[in-house]
Amino acid sequence: MPVTVTVPATTANLGPGFDCLGLALSLHNTVVLEITPGGLTVLVEGEGVGALPVDESNLVVRAIKRLFAFCGRPVPGLHITLRNRIPVASGLGGSAAAVLGGLLAANHFLDQPLPLDDILTLATGMEGHPDNVAPALYGGLVLVNEHDGRLLVEPVRVPPLRAVVVLPDVDLPTLEARAILPAKVPLADAVFNAGRAALLVHALSQGDYDKLSVAMQDRVHQPYRIPLIPGMPQAFTAAMDAGAAGVALSGAGPSVVAFAAGSHQTIAEAMVRTFAAKGLDSRVWILEVDTAGSSVRCD
Ligand code: HSE
Numbered sequence: 364m365p366v367t368v369t370v371p372a373t374t375a376n377l378g379p380g381f382d383c384l385g386l387a388l389s390l391h392n393t394v395v396l397e398i399t400p401g402g403l404t405v406l407v408e409g410e411g412v413g414a415l416p417v418d419e420s421n422l423v424v425r426a427i428k429r430l431f432a433f434c435g436r437p438v439p440g441l442h443i444t445l446r447n448r449i450p451v452a453s454g455l456g457g458s459a460a461a462v463l464g465g466l467l468a469a470n471h472f473l474d475q476p477l478p479l480d481d482i483l484t485l486a487t488g489m490e491g492h493p494d495n496v497a498p499a500l501y502g503g504l505v506l507v508n509e510h511d512g513r514l515l516v517e518p519v520r521v522p523p524l525r526a527v528v529v530l531p532d533v534d535l536p537t538l539e540a541r542a543i544l545p546a547k548v549p550l551a552d553a554v555f556n557a558g559r560a561a562l563l564v565h566a567l568s569q570g571d572y573d574k575l576s577v578a579m580q581d582r583v584h585q586p587y588r589i590p591l592i593p594g595m596p597q598a599f600t601a602a603m604d605a606g607a608a609g610v611a612l613s614g615a616g617p618s619v620v621a622f623a624a625g626s627h628q629t630i631a632e633a634m635v636r637t638f639a640a641k642g643l644d645s646r647v648w649i650l651e652v653d654t655a656g657s658s659v660r661c662d
Contacts, residue, residue, distance in 0.1 A: 371656065375456065375494040379580065382507075384563070385499075387498040387652065404417075454613040459490050463499055504520075531645040540615035555582045588612060595616070606623055608623050627649045
């Protein structure tokens, strides 16, 4: 019987919460896994058709094999269908969704030998970004801290919140967006970010949109990354002028996320215009918070 795993997109960092804060969003990838007598077939539908590999190098396949190997079990034949709605390499957690989809599907076939904490550790080892992996697994807003080599994950309840996501048509691999960051930041910037990150968690948990314009400010990663994306500085300004409560790069970019109580379409159109002025097409999603996280079902 096939197993179906559904994993939400995520927006990591949210401005000041670099590498420690992420939010799950209502845009999902689905992995359908069937065990076969032998061989490997991968079908991709939706996002990533023609771009994602359909062989052993596919990230979902690697995650499935990782789980079987971790449990000391031989890898069976695999027939995998990927129904992707999260755009590839967009800053919306597509890699985390692929890794979790594979690990959770394989875990189901092994009668769930691993608890979710171990899935989180394995997924983070493969994907590298717990601020994407943890909210994708648990849903909602999640704080992630590393302590003594372990991940401390703290879900924070947030009231319903609506996000405008705009993705300009530009290549910005996460590796490149990390390589540009300085090894050290000034003490004043560290203090600035610590204060904003704390305020942001408070504001989101209270649904206090009025504090987001300050709470989503960041001096640790965005000042270095925003100039890599044509039209992005103007998109931030356009979003706020159009009524956004706060705006941030989504993960390492190139997508951008703005939160607002209303005027979502207007905010989206304002950002789209700034990218168009630089000759870039862009795509828009208006999304809710996903509170369910990853789910597994058998049809
Ligand atoms: N926190 C990571 C970064 C997220 O900003 O590089 C990557 O999606």
